[in-house]
Amino acid sequence: MATLLYRLGKTAYRRWPVFIAAWLLALIGFGTLASAVSKPMADTFSIPGIPSLKAQDTQKELFPGTANAEDQAAVNLVVSAPQGHTLKEAKYSNAVNQLLADLKDAPQMPKTPLVNPVQASQAQYKAAVDGAMKQGTPRAAAEANAKALLPLSADGRVGTVTWTFDAPSVADVKPATQDDVLARMDKARASGLITEVNGSGMQAMPETGGKSELLGVGVAAIVLVITFGSLVAAGLPIISAFVGVGMGMLGIQLATAFTTIGTTTPTLATMIGLAVGIDYTLFILSRYRTELHDTDDREEAIGRAVGTAGSAVVFAGLTVLIALSALFVVGIPFLTSMGLAAAGTVFFAVLVALTLLPAVLGLLKSKAFGGRVRKQQVHRDEDGKVVNNGVRWARGIGKAPIAVAALVVVVLGGLAVPVKDLHLALPTDSTAAESTTQRKASDLITDAFGAGREAPLLLVVDGRGIEDAKARPAAYGQVVQWAAKQGDVANAQIIGLNQQGTGAQVLITPKSGSDDQATLDLLQNLRDGESTIERQTGTQVGTTGITAIQTDVSDRLTQALPLYLAVVIGLAFILLMLVFRSVLVPLTATLGFLLSILATLGATVLVFQEGHLGLVEGQPIVSFMPIILIGVVFGLAMDYQVFLVTRMREAYVHGASAREAVVDGFRHSARVVSAAAAIMISVFAAFMLQSNSLIQSMGFALAAAVFFDAFVIRMVLIPAVMYLMGDKAWWLPKWLDRILPNVDVEGESLARLQAGTPKHATDAEPPEDEDESTPARHHADDDDEELTRV
Known part of the structure; x- marks a missing residue:
């Protein structure tokens, strides 16, 4: 693989106009096709075979023409008079009548006329009581039943008007229709009438772009400038990430023509695409800069970078793809679409890092590290090796590995305790943000009719x-x-x-x-x-009913979690064995991940379910959040494991002791892994600024999980455990060693291929970040210091 990627990197650098043109054509082609065939997105949380849907099938047999509860674009318009007044007063009754008349002309409205809840209550009450008494129901029971379903509250202040949009499903309700309804409601408020609306036909569309992404990218830009000390180099990962995310978003829009895509799917894909897109480009660009100090041939340098760091990117990306694509095995359609959409965005991120980045570097040539803003000072030990914060950190952990490992387990274990109180449920209007009309309508209904009115x-x-x-x-x-x-x-x-x-x-x-x-x-x-x-x-x-359907979906999600976890961990464990040629290293990586996930779920319960810290009002955790969290974070956690521990393995197989290998891994990789994790955290955390509670909880959970896994597990627990295991960390049974193919992530084949190859220059001017007065081997050490300072 390393040799193949080596050649790919060189070709992309040499023929950069072709590769850049190909990416531009791909963006234009995908964009044109997506705009022509895309359909609106909608949330449909249903799973074939659950008890509620079986009962719904029976309902259709007995009552032909019954529509699926989950597909009905239902709308609940809530109207209310101010405190101390009722809807029976002429002023507010007229205002309601005018609103209903205005709504009649809105697009996709049903042909059946809308009725003022005051008049509707009177007619409905009489008809219900008379009908029930004719069937032998006692008057008292008939009156109680009639009152339970009236669209007007007992005090006459709050009323509801319900209808279903003239659309085959929720996905077919046009955003313009929703906007028109909201605009006519704003007009009605001028009379003093209080009016809010909710229901599946008016479901809120979460943001898929804006301040959340920009804030995350802004923090990422600062981290990249600190990492590279170059404005041009700092911009390359961001540009690459935007291209990958753009392709992913266009792919999602294209997929809406063939299947139903949830409204939160683009946001999740954007979160992941931005994070991994920046990180994967960062890894290869960092290695390219290091290689420039061993050769003045830029084409050769990018070939080596793509062959070595690119190999690690491929396997890191594969772990993410496995974790996300494996959502297919749980048999939940909407979750499968979310996973595959995010996986597609990750695939484009890997492809961009391997092909577009070398092409852009071919375009920039010596200007790739232009716009220098700082320089690094290098410290060495008596052997001439760089001593940076990564080395100091690793050596500090090595002084008391048992105590360090125990402390991590106790702290994260304590954070995991609240998981026992985890309450999962699907999002509803009653759990929407308090500022939304959906939540306001739900609160009005609850206060006037009781909470159960929206949970039949x-x-x-x-x-x-x-x-x-x-x-x-x-x-x-x-x-x-x-x-x-x-x-x-x-x-x-x-x-x-x-x-x-x-x-x-x-x-x-x-x-x-x-x-x-x-x-x-x-x-x-x-x-x-x-x-x-x-x-x-x-x-x-x-x-x-919709309540039963959503509950069944939540239960199925909970039941699917162990199977999903087993599939993801099993496949990734095999993949990591190929990368590390070890049994214990993948095992410790996986156990560390489980600990970080439990701690993350515990923290999410404290903040979002129990409402601590005052960030949000306490509410149940979205049912599919744990599965999505596991799918995303497992892949990212293995990214850090691959980039950090492969350098340890590289040092170990070249003769270093197990202890020296741990230090060497931190010497070369701690800075870039820290930068990558900081970028991930900033991108994910920025999504907490959105109003959608699902997006907020996902952003918090993903940011917390990356922090726990990158900075606590990978940077603290893993080195402590590696010290304790010593040489046994790299043990692999001989029979297994013979079976497993050698994927050469460290690029040993490249070393053999390039043995004896002299340095030569292909560019007339040296790299902007080189100091020609310093010997080449010192350049490499200097760059190691710049790339690994924590």
């Missing part, structure tokens, strides 16, 4: 197994009575019978919200008792 459960009762048609109504009534007796039920009533009388729909309104544990317990109790009520009534019962 639907029992589908199949009576086809009851041969006596006259006995079916009694059976349905028995199911209602059974459901009403469950804990946390505010109301249970039949809301529909099919024409044949073979099926019924029972609406259950909980007392608690959709993300409350009491509602989750209610759903579980209903399902636990299904078999009993089925035997007693001769019916078949299933629970569905």
Whole structure:
């Protein structure tokens, strides 16, 4: 591999116009195609085969024409009079009527007219009570059931108007439609009417660009300037990252023509693409600068850099690709699309680092390290080796490796304790940011009607197994009575019978919200008792509705986590064995990762679920966050492992002792790994500025995980463990050594290929960062100091 990448790097440098033109054509072509066929994005959290969807299939059989709950573009318009007033007052009633008249002309509105909740409540109440009493329901029960579903609050202050957009699914609702509705609501507020809106048809679209990305990139730029001491060199990783992310975003837009892509998918892909895009270019550019001190032939230098550091980039990228693509094995469509989209962006980041960067360096030639802003001072020991902060750090850990390792385990273990209280749920309007209209509408509904109004459960009762048609109504009534007796039920009533009388729909309104544990317990109790009520009534019962569907998705995500973790760790363990030719090094790398993930989840529970530090209001953690976190961070953690420990292995196989190899690895790699981790943290942490709670929690968790893994695990625990293991760290059974192919990440084949090759110059002027009065071997040491100072 090293030889192949070596030749690729030289070719890209030599024929830079061709490679740059190819990338420009790719961007233009992808952009043109994506703009022509792309469709809107939408969040659809459904999984084939879950109990709620099976019940929904039964509902469709009994009630033909029923739409999928997860696809309906439902809208809840909430209108409210100010405190001390009611919607029955002429001023506010007229304002509501005017708003509904305005909304009638909005795009994608249904043909059915919208009705003022005051008039709707009066008509609905009378019809519901009369209909129930005709079926034999006592007046008191009929009135209670009617009041439970009225669109007007008991005090007359808050009302709801619901409709479904004229669109096949949520994904087909146009952003312009949502904007039009919001604009007409703003007009209505001028009369003093309070109006907010939520529902799947008005789901908020999170930011995919703006201040979050710019802030992260700005911090990354500062880190790169400090790392290289050159303005031009600092800009190259950022440009490369933007090209990779651009290709990834265009690929996601193109994919919307063939499948449903979630609204948070581009943001996740942008997070990862920016971070790895900058890091991978940083690694190769750093090695290129080092190689320039061994040869004046820039083409040869970039060939060596791509052949050595590029090999490490390929394997580091492969670990990320494996971790993200492995989301496919859990069988969850929306999660698969998120993983594959992010993996595609990482693939482009690797490709850019291997091909576009050498081409740009071919264009810049001696100006690649122009715009110098600082110089480094080099310190050496008695053997002439560079002594930098990386060396000092490694030697400090080596003085008490047992104590250091124990301290890391205790600290991270303590942070992991809150994981026991982890509460997972999917995002809802009630967990949106307080500043959004979705959250405001949810709060108004909760205050006026109770939290359960937005968390209904639907029992589908199949009576086809009851041969006596006259006995079916009694059976349905028995199911209602059974459901009403469950804990946390505010109301249970039949809301529909099919024409044949073979099926019924029972609406259950909980007392608690959709993300409350009491509602989750209610759903579980209903399902636990299904078999009993089925035997007693001769019916078949299933629970569905959007609340049940989201709960089932959360449960499936939790169940899929062990399988996903096993697949990712298993494949990556094999890959790391190929890289390190060791069993214990991949094992310690993996165990360290697990410790950092547990600590990250614990910290996320403290900050986002329990609301400590006051950053956000406490709320459940998004169900798929742990899987995404594991997928992303495992790949990044192995990046740092590869870039740091391969230099240790390189020193060890060339005769250094196990202890010296650890120090040498930090001498050459500590600075660049620290810079890479700092960039990752800044990019991820910047996304905490967004208003979407999912994006905030993902940004925090990813930033915390990188900090724990890079600076605590890789920079503290791993060297301590490597000291303790000594030569045994590089043990590999002979039979396994014979089976495993030699991938040559250290570039030993290049050393043999270049043996005896003299230095020669291809550029008329020397590199701007060289001092021609210093011997070449001192240049290498100077550069090591510049690249590895922590």
